[in-house]
Amino acid sequence: MVTFKEELKKVVLQSHRVFNLIDEIAKPTIALLNGITFGGGCELALACDIRIAEEHVQIGLPEVKLGLFPGGGGTQRLPRLVGEAKAKELMFLGEPLSTKEGKEIGIINKVVPTGEGLNAAQMMAKRISGYSLQALSRIKRSVNDGMELEFKAALDLELNHFLDVFQTEDVREGVQAFLEKRSPKFIHL
Incomplete structure (x- = not known):
């Protein structure tokens, strides 16, 4: 009989495989954030090379507020992006960041007005795809x-x-x- 822990491990390892495939794909990847980007959504965005966010977005890893733990790679990708101390602060407090705060610390590459995210991401992708x-x-x-x-x-x-x-x-x-x-x-x- 499969235990809850074994089943949960299987699910988490599958998300790791997906996020790692995104992280390791040879082509540049762009995440467009256009809403609440918490927990697994944040971890998915962290697996991408570039993150473009519409100005109303909030991003973070709030798992600690529920007695949980970021299990989709957030404890490993976030410190590599923003540094150990800032990553710990964000995960220990679990507070969401505004796009302004996210851009200041390097989680978000570009902030655009609400409704203009898809166009901005497509323009960046088109520009990048023109290179070798x-x-x-x-x-x-x-x-x-x-x-x-x-x-x-x-x-x-x-x-x-x-x-x-x-x-x-x-x-x-x-x-x-x-x-x-x-x-x-x-x-x-």
Whole structure:
């Protein structure tokens, strides 16, 4: 017979797998926040690379107020984003942040007026998608993987990605377009 604890563990591990897939996808990810973003919703947003919030949004990890604990990666992703002390404060108090406060500490990248979030996210996504996926994916891997390494090892990782990107067709196209004073047409190879 499966116990409640075993069943709960299974559910939490599944959410970890989903959030990790989002975090580790090679392409940049953008979360659009347009309402209350508490608990698991906040943890989902933290798994994304960029967070755009409409000005009425509140964000936070209020689990402590219910005697609960952030279990979807919040205790690990939030400190990496805002620092250990601020993350502990936010989780110990469980108070929601306004978009202004969220932007000030780095949880939110951009605040837009209510109703304009989808357009802002699509514009940013379109702009990013115009760049080389070869470069974008290496930037993302360098940052994500480098955060887990000592600084010198992280610089070595960056160097390896920098050298690898010079083997791509997109670098050749980007440099050629620059020399010809035109916009590059990346093929993501």
